[in-house]
Amino acid sequence: MASVSTTNKTSAASSIRGYGGLASGLDRDTLIEGMTASTRAKIAKQNKSRQTLLWKQEAYQSVSSKLVQFAKKYTSYTNSATNLSSASFWSKSDITTSGANSKYVSVTGSSAISDSLSIVGVKRMAQDAYKVSKDSVSNNTLSTGSIDFGTVDVSNLEGEYLTFEYGSKTYSVTLQSGKDSDGYIFDYSDTEKAVESMNRSLKKVSIGNGKTLADVIDVYSDTSSGTARVNMKSKDTAGNTLQMDSGSTLALDALGFKDFKDMPVTDRIIGSGGFSNAVKANGQTLTTPKTFIERTGDKNISFTYNGVTKSIKMGNNSNIDELAADLKNKLAQQFGSGRIDVKADGDKLVFNTLIAGTTDKDETSVLSIAYADKGVLGIHGALGDSADKSNRLNLNSPLKESGLLSMSGVTGDGPLNLKINNVSITGLTYNSSMNEIMQKINSSNAGVKVSYLSSSDKFTFQSTVEGASGKIEFSDDALTLFGDDAAFNSKEGIDAVIAVKYGKGETQELVRGSNTFNLEGLNITVSGTFGYKSDETLDTSSDPVTLSAKANSDQIVSTITDMIKDFNEIVQLVNDQVSTKPNRDYSPLTDEQKESMSEDQIKKWEEKAKAGILFNDSDLRSLSDSLRFIFDAGSDDKALLSSFGISTSADYSDKGKLVLDETKFRAALEKNPEDLRKLFTKKADTSTGETDGFMAKLTNVTNKYASTTGATKGILIEKAGSTYAPTSVLSNSLQKSVDSIDAYIKNLQAQLKAETDRYVKQFTNLENVVSQMNSQSSWLSSFGG
Template identity: 40%
Template sequence: MATINSLTSTSSSSNAYGSQSKAIGGLVSGLDTDTLIDGMTIATRSKIAKQKQSKTLLSWKTDAYRAISDKLVSFAQKYTSYTSSTNLTSESFYKKSVVSATGTNNKYVSVSGTAATGERLSLLGVKQLAKDASFTTTDTLSNNIIKTGAINYGDSDSCTITGKNLTVKYGSESYTLTMPEKEGGGVYTSAAEVAEGLTKAMEGVELSNGKKLSEVMSVTANGETLSFKNIDGVGNGLEITGGNADLMKILGITSGSSSLVNKSITDEGVDAVAAIDAEDLHANVSFAEKMKGKSLTFEYNGTKKTITFDDETKLDESKFMEYIQDELNSAFGKGRIQLTQDGEKRIQFETTVPGGGVDQSSILYITSGSTGVMGDGSVLGIRNGSSNKVNLDSTLAESGIKDVASVNLENGTEYEITINGESIKFTYEENKTTLRTIMSAINANEKAGVKISYQANSDSFSITSTQKGASGSVEIGKNGVLTDFEKLLFGKRNDDGTISNTINGNTVDGQDAIILVDFDGEGGAEAMEISRGTNSFSLNGLNIAVNGTFGYEKDELNELQYVEGTEAVKFDASVDTDKIVTAIKSMIDDYNELVEASNSAITEKRNRTYAPLTDEQKADMSESEIASWEEKAKSGMLYGDSDVTSLTNDLRYIFMNMGSNGFSLSDIGITVSSNWQENGKISLDETKLKSALAEDADSVKALFTEASTEGKLTTGGIMTRMKALTDKYAATTGATKGILVEKAGNSKSPTSLLSNRLQKQMDDIDKIISRLEDKLKTERTRYQKQFTQLETLMQKLNSQSSWLYDYSS
């Protein structure tokens, strides 16, 4: 038998009119209680739906107001804010900021900066230009050749693991290391040497965290077995994931069915699965086998060519040099690089002039090559980066500098170079000291006051004083005797392959620029000669640079004298016309957009056929249908709105009754449209505006910036009026904001988003909806109780009827 509480069954949902119940209905009476209750509460639910629609309309109207106020705020920030680079209300925006040099000699002078007093300044002549003291070697320094090592064209013992790769995974990243040539050349002979080679390879692999691979993994030899260890110390995973199959087998990383691949390398260390057999580390290989498929990359005067040795028929002594010569001729032209071979089978590369003769001006590099082809102990024995010019990073013996052998340099001995009386000392190490280390020591010595560089095209050293003009000097050596290092860098080369004690080069003394300047124009003080250590200097707020001399000639005593009547270089300041025109054009475009937006807002009628959708209506529609409906429903939100109408009228006043010092709007190219349909849009003739700026920039400025005499929109300059308008309708600061911000808020004034008139109306509606929903809940509860009582009574009546029937029977 059903209990009283089970006589009806309900569940809650909502529709357009508010909350409602869904139930099975009266189990005893058979009545559809939900439908009945919905009908009995329809008045309250209708009121809730109406209030929600009213709130939606207010929300849409808020968005419409903000769309217009956003444009006003953006306009104000762009054209009336003191932090904007296009602030058209600022008089400084129209100042004379472009300075130019005038006169027939203006080609010798360039100028920039501001001209507060610069217009009275003139340069009557430039007597001499400033020069920094300098020294440049004149004899070429290099031997102009690249030479290979002695080439073995026969069979030879070759390393089987050089140039082959291993892949190591550290964390989530994978890295490749390449087995290098053995230090000093030759083949690897033991696990210990292989471990050293792997360590060297890892030192050249940089990880994503900035560390080197050698800083997170160590490789050592345990007898003839390699041992790998994670030395990172931060818990990142480390493992060998792949590589050249032959290499992994020789190193014992794989052996039969055993493998170290993809196994975690721990901080306790992991041994390879097999020992290294020294016999596997080398093999007897022919020259052709060593060179087959390998490559060299040449760079000649900036143009690169990679030669890949893929024709095995030419990889022997009789054809190999011809093979390279043909490739270089094809790449760079015949007769430009000449190959020869000496008795020790060393190939020599020399730049030449087609038709004969050495070409000292061209630069040839061998920039890179396959592993095993370049480097110590390689097939060709050429260093990466080898050049026919001086190599700053090679040891002195291999640097390519001429006659280096004639300078008796002893390993471990301290040498010095004296420049400007300052002794620069360093210890010579034959396997370490390079020309770059010598040059770096010179440049680092501030007391010497010079910078040295090597010029590859002229094949010379150049020293320049760091002291400007006449203050600087470059004096090499002391007491007339050059030290060994001074000879090597700056000594004159003799024909017999020695270096003399004579300086090889030209010295230029430093001198100041001397300029004849008239500071205050005609009728003022006499012009005066000024000296400056550089050719660029500042005068009266102007940044001036001179690049040539004028106004002076030598007299009979060979002394420079000023030539009276020389046309002076004067300085003319003007406004930056392009900057101003661009800003005004942009402002007019934005103004017209404001006119269009505000007039469209008040003239677009609302389609009342499309009211805001109720929840029940939305439930029966697709998203695209809802979007299409609401697009129509949102139209005309501000139709005939008094505030926006007032804005459109005020916009028209901005360009009314404008004029200043004889200039009108039409004089500067601004025209208000006479077409009533355009609602006062304006157009700009850029040519007229540029002409007006050139004729009278101050009057143009006044048209835009003149102060308002009455504080009204109809007085003052264009931008003065526009600032008053944007403040009136869209001010985002102050106790009282702009009209549209007070009404609907704006994102540029965060507090206004929660405190504006439309938001207050929506808050009031929320309160009404809350009260109506409480009322609806009360009504539904009351009606539900009444139907429950009815069901209870019907149950009793049915029970009594059943009892009477049974009794009578």
């Protein structure tokens, strides 16, 4: 669609340049506007015509959109739940089971044989092959890392944050701790390690366009002063300023940004030469020596015991035995006496859950460290490398660190050659985590799903192949990792055996790999055995499960109710458009008119101007007649539809709206479901003389006026386009008229500019002449003086 200015006044006024009337005293601008009034009037007239066409487009599209939406909802096979044209919508899908054993059988779906089918018995239920660990697979112990009670250097950077201003935006970066995704351990204990760790941290902050802070900031080791220190320089090439905006006091002081709040902005700037001289003049303190008590005193650590989380405050403990006793006592206060044991094991702490009142391990309780204040946990934390923070498997740690019993003593990180059901699980090593291993197994073609049950500390393997075809067999390193058959409670896969009977025919036994299966269009689920004797022969005295089917009346009535409501809305919309007379006192407003009106006044005016835009339109009148007379007056189908509870309103002003008698309609569903289905779904057949049913006739109407497919679209879409047929938006009858007007307006605007420029030039020449005459007159007057 061409873009054309609809301005009626400013297109002229804005073209008038310079200062008019200074010498002559003439109101040049008003004179030029009067002299160009004819052209501006033509532009205004064309703009009104253009707006009228756009309103017509909008009105036609409001009708065609309703028709398209109606067709998609009630006649499209993509909406099976509401497709009244489909025989399956009317099918007997509400199925009831009856008999003494009906609790063991559930049925859904639809089938012509549902009333004659019976489930005589279920000899055997299907079972997928599975394995469950007999015993706990982990050591059921929560252990800390090595604890150093001496004085150690503690990083002033790790876990802190810095905020940079780059250009007009600010970016905050957390100085990472722990392990990176590639196994790198973040360390800030000296200049070289801090540089690497900070650069890695910068890479984790996106600044857009696929770039990170590391692309504009380079952290490096600066030895210009003779001693290595951390420095940063800008790598920006786009002219953006980089400066330190804020950060934690500990991190800022560590890097030399002392008394940051009082520091001049110029000293915070990070240029291509690094930190400012003021920052460089300050010393750096990357680490501070602290005792164990200084590292942990008054800090909190939280434990979760069987789903309940409690926090305790660490005391002033100077050795491992004191720490163990202190934590044990505080855990007892929170979770109960004798439930959690804490002991020293060399320079580590070991936590075990106990059966209360005994010294026996409680393998059913789960204990984990939920979280702790900064500096307590982590690779450089006071409690050592506490990666194993649970008395269950650590699923994210390497196998040798996960607590898996079968991996105790394993130190290597070579390839892990798993094979399950003779399928190799590739891409794993002894350094892989259990989560990675389970994901690899579950996504492989081994036909097995493995899970770890944290509450019971066991592995469970389930065959993804149904019934007797499924199996779970380990070989190679899978035996080492998970154990042999003796380590599991196992069950072979078995098929279900179901006895069914069709009408008065012979009973047949069906073998299925699942307890849910499809039978002649019915989805049948069995949940228990019945109908067989202990020797697995049929018990003829057993009560079979029989089926009875009927249409889902509530769903059908609800859809019919919605369809009639939507149909009547279309009828109302079409009749409103063709019967509303236009008010000739209201036409599209010009920009000049809008300038003197409020938004509310403009809105109300345009509502009245739009009203009647399609009055007596021939296409809409034809559509209205098509909707009113879906069935010919006096036809057998119309009479039958009325007997089923759907009739045309007797009120003439309703112009063909439908009326639903729900009581009669529900009765028809019960007594004449096939006749009702046929009336809605049948299609014309010249060989039998069969005529279209209700929905086929409606489809013909919607296709005629609002078809969105094919080379030629529906009448209304060809005329005004539709978003439901994207190519029609720029190619329709009304749009072509709009484009023609746009081209004409463009020519008129060019003509207006040329006229205005010509008159401006003429008035400018006049002003020059008058000015010269005034000068000469003044000169002559001076002689007379």
